[in-house]
């Protein structure tokens with residue numbers, strides 16, 4: 001803090017020694033320009049080599065785009081049919097409803113009276129597509145690769161990306177041609193048009209409701225735990241509640257020393273290495289607990305990330321572009337689900353918009369009994385569409401995170417969250 005005494009000393013020295021020298025030896029660094037937090041800058045901040053969580057699928061989708069590389073097969077027009085479709089509609093129905101084949105068509109479409117439980121609504125209701133006057137070749141093309149008809153389509157290219165063979169697609173088309181009568185839903189829950197939108201009324205800051213709140217107690221112990229350098233966080237930060245009252249709301253930020261965007265979690269890893277000497281890797285339990293603690297201290301503060309400096313502006317721009325990049329075997333961009341598909345059902349899950357997706361991280365997931373930081377959520381949204389995820393400290397995730405933070409600018413931090 002700047003006391004009146006040091007201030008006047010600074011001014012008199014300034015006049016005595018001149019501006020240049022004063023800038024080189026700032027006597028009152030705390031007030032003029034805050035000392036940059038020490039950080040280890042060389043090692044990766046997450047486990048290397050990065051290995052996917054053992055409870056997640058191990059499939060390698062190396063032949064498809066990720067957020068950091070281009071690999072998907074190029075678009076080529078679907079093959080020409082020689083004559084009308086002669087597929088097996090029964091097998092087509094089975095394939096269309098098979099959840100293991102890309103989530104199945106009913107993840108997004110209602111498909112007549114035999115539609116299985118909880119169809120989604122991202123795509124149009126196809127229950128009467130058999131009387132829409134579509135030609136066999138048109139239907140085949142749309143399913144084989146919808147880009148042949150609609151370059152903006154958000155539907156996966158089932159044929160081009162080898163999710164279904166040419167013969168299987170002919171069976172699916174034969175099934176589509178049998179669909180001529182509107183579906184009938186037994187109850188409102190089944191119909192995605194009348195299914196009630198989930199409203200979460202749980203109090204995420206109630207420790208009896210949110211198991212994520214237990215992180216705060218653990219974080220308190222970690223904060224005062226002496227590390228390899230015989231220092232704890234508390235040795236240098238004796239008043240965290242006031243010192244870090246707003247800090248987390250300014251994160252993520254572009255970090256010049258790393259030439260990339262870092263969030264709270266990567267800061268913790270790098271800062272701890274150079275201060276306490278502890279190696280708190282991203283997505284380790286200690287890292288996530290401290291991340292919840294630092295965000296919790298700033299709860300209620302409106303998110304305010306840097307949108308002015310040149311490097312930050314460039315990162316936000318890259319992040320926005322990544323959100324529209326088609327990746328994975330299913331060929332989805334973030335925005336396909338969280339903008340075009342938002343507020344619709346993908347099977348039994350209601351897709352949220354990007355606004356509202358940030359302030360509550362890290363979040364306790366009741367369906368998994370785990371706390372996820374935002375990077376783990378990004379990883380899941382990669383793997384779920386059959387795209388290889390990146391390590392948590394990837395620069396691309398930093399760009400995505402800051403772009404998402406900007407969309408949520410002004411929303412008040414509210415961590416830890418609780419979600420399904």
Ligand code: HEC
Pocket residue numbers: 096103104105106107108109122123124129132134139142143146150152153154155156158172176
């Ligand atoms: C992720 C959601 C999604 C899935 C899964 C999906 N579709 Fe679609 N489908 C759409 C959307 C959205 C459209 C319309 C606009 C577009 O193409 O983006 C569409 C359009 C179509 C059309 C064109 C409808 C017309 O205008 O005649 C057909 C046919 C179709 N889908 C069949 C299928 C089949 C068959 C499957 C399963 C193999 C399937 N869809 C799976 C989202 C999906």
Ligand code: HEC
Pocket residue numbers: 034035036037038223231232233234235236237244247268271272275276290294
């Ligand atoms: C050896 C002293 C030391 C230790 C130990 C230490 N820090 Fe720091 N920390 C600093 C300094 C110096 C700064 C930069 C000036 C400031 O913000 O006070 C800083 C800054 C911070 C900031 C603000 C970051 C910013 O960009 O301004 C946070 C948050 C923080 N530390 C958290 C922690 C946590 C959590 C631990 C334990 C893992 C820890 N610190 C351990 C010295 C230390």
Ligand code: HEC
Pocket residue numbers: 323332333334335336337338346349350351352353356357358363377378381382385400419
């Ligand atoms: C195939 C659809 C799909 C795609 C593509 C997708 N997601 Fe998701 N995402 C989901 C579903 C389903 C959920 C859970 C329901 C919800 O919150 O929308 C989710 C949740 C999230 C959440 C947490 C929301 C919250 O408030 O807790 C974030 C953040 C997120 N996605 C980011 C992304 C990003 C970034 C991308 C692109 C890399 C992406 N998603 C791509 C389907 C998708």
